[in-house]
Amino acid sequence: MAKLSKxxxxxxxxxxxxxxxxxxxxxxxxQTPISPGxxxxxxxxxxxxxxxxxxxxxxxxxxxxxxxxxxxxxxxYFDSIPDWRFDELNQQKLAKALKKKYNIQELDINVxxxxxxxxxxxxxxxFSNLDYLNVQQTIINNGVNVKYKQGNLTAEHADSxxxxxxxxxxxxxxxxxxxxxxxxxxxxLMSDSITLRDLKNATVKVKQQDIQISxxxxxxxxxxxxxxxxxxxxxxxxxxxxxTKTIPAYYNLSNGSLSFSGIEGPxxxxxxxxxxxxxxxxxxxxxxxxICAFLMPLSTYAFYSFxxxxxxxxxxxxxxxSQFKVCTRKDWVEKHDNNCNQCxxxxxxxxxxxxxxxxxxxxxxxKGSSVVSSSLQLFHISLPNASASFTLDAGFxxxxxxxxxxxxxxxxxxxxxxxxxxxxxxxxxxxxMHRFLKTNFQLPLSEMSDNLVYTYTTNYSDFDTTIRxxxxxxxxxxxxxxxxxxxxxxxxxxx
Amino acid sequence: MKKTxxxxxxxxxxxxxxxxxxxxxxxxxxxxxxxxxxxxFERSSIASYxxxxxxxxxxxxxxLAGRQGLYTAxxxxxxxxxxxxxxxxxxxxxxxxxxxxxxRYVEQHxxxxxxxxxxxxxxxxxxxxxxxxxxxxxxxNDVSFSVSFPVNVKxxxxxxxxxxxxxxxxxxxxxxxxxxxxMLATLQAEQAIDLTDMxxxxxxxxxxxxxxxxxxxxxxxxxxxxxxxxxxxxxxx
Numbered sequence: 001m002a003k004l005s006k007x008x009x010x011x012x013x014x015x016x017x018x019x020x021x022x023x024x025x026x027x028x029x030x031q032t033p034i035s036p037g038x039x040x041x042x043x044x045x046x047x048x049x050x051x052x053x054x055x056x057x058x059x060x061x062x063x064x065x066x067x068x069x070x071x072x073x074x075x076x077y078f079d080s081i082p083d084w085r086f087d088e089l090n091q092q093k094l095a096k097a098l099k100k101k102y103n104i105q106e107l108d109i110n111v112x113x114x115x116x117x118x119x120x121x122x123x124x125x126x127f128s129n130l131d132y133l134n135v136q137q138t139i140i141n142n143g144v145n146v147k148y149k150q151g152n153l154t155a156e157h158a159d160s161x162x163x164x165x166x167x168x169x170x171x172x173x174x175x176x177x178x179x180x181x182x183x184x185x186x187x188x189l190m191s192d193s194i195t196l197r198d199l200k201n202a203t204v205k206v207k208q209q210d211i212q213i214s215x216x217x218x219x220x221x222x223x224x225x226x227x228x229x230x231x232x233x234x235x236x237x238x239x240x241x242x243x244t245k246t247i248p249a250y251y252n253l254s255n256g257s258l259s260f261s262g263i264e265g266p267x268x269x270x271x272x273x274x275x276x277x278x279x280x281x282x283x284x285x286x287x288x289x290x291i292c293a294f295l296m297p298l299s300t301y302a303f304y305s306f307x308x309x310x311x312x313x314x315x316x317x318x319x320x321x322s323q324f325k326v327c328t329r330k331d332w333v334e335k336h337d338n339n340c341n342q343c344x345x346x347x348x349x350x351x352x353x354x355x356x357x358x359x360x361x362x363x364x365x366x367k368g369s370s371v372v373s374s375s376l377q378l379f380h381i382s383l384p385n386a387s388a389s390f391t392l393d394a395g396f397x398x399x400x401x402x403x404x405x406x407x408x409x410x411x412x413x414x415x416x417x418x419x420x421x422x423x424x425x426x427x428x429x430x431x432x433m434h435r436f437l438k439t440n441f442q443l444p445l446s447e448m449s450d451n452l453v454y455t456y457t458t459n460y461s462d463f464d465t466t467i468r469x470x471x472x473x474x475x476x477x478x479x480x481x482x483x484x485x486x487x488x489x490x491x492x493x494x495x
Numbered sequence: 496m497k498k499t500x501x502x503x504x505x506x507x508x509x510x511x512x513x514x515x516x517x518x519x520x521x522x523x524x525x526x527x528x529x530x531x532x533x534x535x536f537e538r539s540s541i542a543s544y545x546x547x548x549x550x551x552x553x554x555x556x557x558x559l560a561g562r563q564g565l566y567t568a569x570x571x572x573x574x575x576x577x578x579x580x581x582x583x584x585x586x587x588x589x590x591x592x593x594x595x596x597x598x599r600y601v602e603q604h605x606x607x608x609x610x611x612x613x614x615x616x617x618x619x620x621x622x623x624x625x626x627x628x629x630x631x632x633x634x635x636n637d638v639s640f641s642v643s644f645p646v647n648v649k650x651x652x653x654x655x656x657x658x659x660x661x662x663x664x665x666x667x668x669x670x671x672x673x674x675x676x677x678m679l680a681t682l683q684a685e686q687a688i689d690l691t692d693m694x695x696x697x698x699x700x701x702x703x704x705x706x707x708x709x710x711x712x713x714x715x716x717x718x719x720x721x722x723x724x725x726x727x728x729x730x731x732x
Binding site for chain 2: 427461474478
């Protein structure tokens with residue numbers, strides 16, 4: 001008897017199950033089962049429009065098909081579930097309903113217990129608060145004003161967003177598509193040991209091999225790459241940055257600047273920057289800083305010394321140049337091939353800078369122990385097929401020797417602004433290279449700067465030009481002396 | 496006390512004697528130098544006397560033209576140094592103009608150097624002359640002056656006639672001129688000095704700023720004038 005009654009119960013349950021499961025085939029939107037006695041719930045945020053359909057609190061959500069419902073109806077179903085009933089099972093049911101309605105392959109949702117507004121349009125749904133939402137592997141935790149529309153997920157705020165193997169925290173103004181996501185503001189984005197901090201107006205694409213970010217505004221983000229090097233990127237309108245998930249990390253930047261600050265540089269604390277109005281890529285060592293940078297025209301590598309600003313310099317690629325490689329040697333074990341075209345080796349260890357190709361070298365104007373220029377100024381420019389080799393003093397400030405060479409003649413191969421007063425340049429005259437000295441005799445004494453280069457020479461001439469205290473001297477054939485203002489020797493000629 | 500006074504008197508007397516001695520010595524030297532006695536009424540003596548002035552005035556002309564930017568009487572100058580390039584206008588005088596200028600200087604200053612033959616008159620010689628005509632010529636290694644200066648010197652019924660004087664100043668003015676010519680062309684085109692080109696010469700070039708302009712001083716260490724390297728200066732603005 002007991003066995004029989006058990007079988008009967010199971011039969012009844014089976015019949016009930018069969019009935020309920022088969023129901024969606026027959027139930028269409030407007031014909032959703034509704035208990036006549038239930039009152040019509042109000043629809044927050046809907047303006048009270050739409051007929052709404054009272055539902056039975058005991059509605060079996062697994063049987064509900066939202067795909068044919070109006071947004072109001074979907075809302076009613078959603079809203080009619082009491083909080084206590086929003087258990088895991090009901091979350092799953094809601095997810096299933098949303099997946100079907102909006103044709104989403106993968107969706108998981110946890111609406112939470114907070115007072116919630118929701119809207120469902122034909123092609124979008126909205127929740128004022130969500131504990132959790134996972135749409136096509138874009139996960140929003142603690143989202144506010146979350147909206148899904150045609151594959152795009154937006155949120156006014158999310159405590160975190162997980163997408164494509166990255167986690168972004170404290171996000172404002174999220175707009176996530178299938179490939180990229182826009183962050184109006186985010187505290188951090190982490191992916192594969194790479195951390196980006198203080199993101200603003202950034203569109204991010206996280207791939208297996210790199211993170212790609214494009215920016216829409218002027219601000220700075222801080223980065224820790226996979227080798228734990230700390231960098232910062234200054235973005236402007238239209239900037240973009242790609243960081244590889246490799247060791248060392250490669251940074252590819254467009255229209256922005258990337259900076260690295262180190263404390264163990266060859267001259268103590270320093271900052272290195274690669275700034276580009278076009279495109280540049282850099283890879284770096286977490287303690288030594290930039291190893292090499294590949295700079296397109298209108299890009300600049302700059303070194304700033306915290307200890308002595310007279311040491312600051314930059315290597316800039318002029319507009320009509322081509323891609324230029326700048327490598328630094330800050331440790332004696334580092335080696336770079338200097339037999340190259342369109343490249344520069346900055347050897348802090350041997351205190352030498354070699355530049356080959358169309359490039360400019362910038363320095364501050366200095367006077368005594370002070371810098372007298374507000375920004376780095378053009379000190380030397382080498383034109384195509386020319387090379388310049390700078391030997392620097394122990395402090396990496398003055399240039400005891402500068403040597404120019406060239407592989408192919410050009411109307412002008414180089415120009416060196418030895419000080420504000422003297423400029424030396426190499427120009428072709430009758431098929432041979434000539435050294436010219438241009439002196440700004442109009443320069444007021446108060447604006448004079450010290451000459452940085454002491455001995456200037458070329459590999460195609462056998463004479464040197466020396467400059468000391470802005471007195472140019474050359475002893476080859478003739479003895480040439482060019483004096484600065486108020487030099488005592490002037491009285492010999494004009495007492 | 497008496498002893499001290501006596502010593503003092505001796506020193507005073509000695510001092511006075513020394514002064515008298517020195518006066519006599521200087522007077523002798525001066526009078527022997529200035530005395531017309533050294534000028535004898537001889538052709539060679541008079542010619543030599545006049546040649547010395549041709550040498551001096553031509554030398555003065557070269558020194559002055561050198562210091563004043565190739566003009567003995569500069570018109571547009573900075574501290575008497577002519578602008579040879581001003582506002583990109585090349586004002587370098589032609590070789591012929593420089594030669595004429597040097598000639599003119601000699602013509603104008605030769606008589607003054609001769610003191611208008613005052614010494615001749617002191618010696619009671621009568622002098623008649625025509626105005627000197629000078630002709631300077633800039634050569635590669637020197638500057639030659641040829642002065643036509645007909646002079647008749649009479650003592651009683653003897654007459655010495657002199658006519659032609661010439662001198663070669665060991666100054667490479669043409670060499671310097673050509674360097675300047677090239678420098679100015681470079682300055683005009685480049686506002687710069689061609690340091691490579693300067694290796695082709697053997698001069699000393701000193702350039703310096705002066706009152707919002709620049710002054711170029713070319714010295715020829717191999718050719719001295721009055722014991723100093725010959726100097727040509729010019730200004731550029």
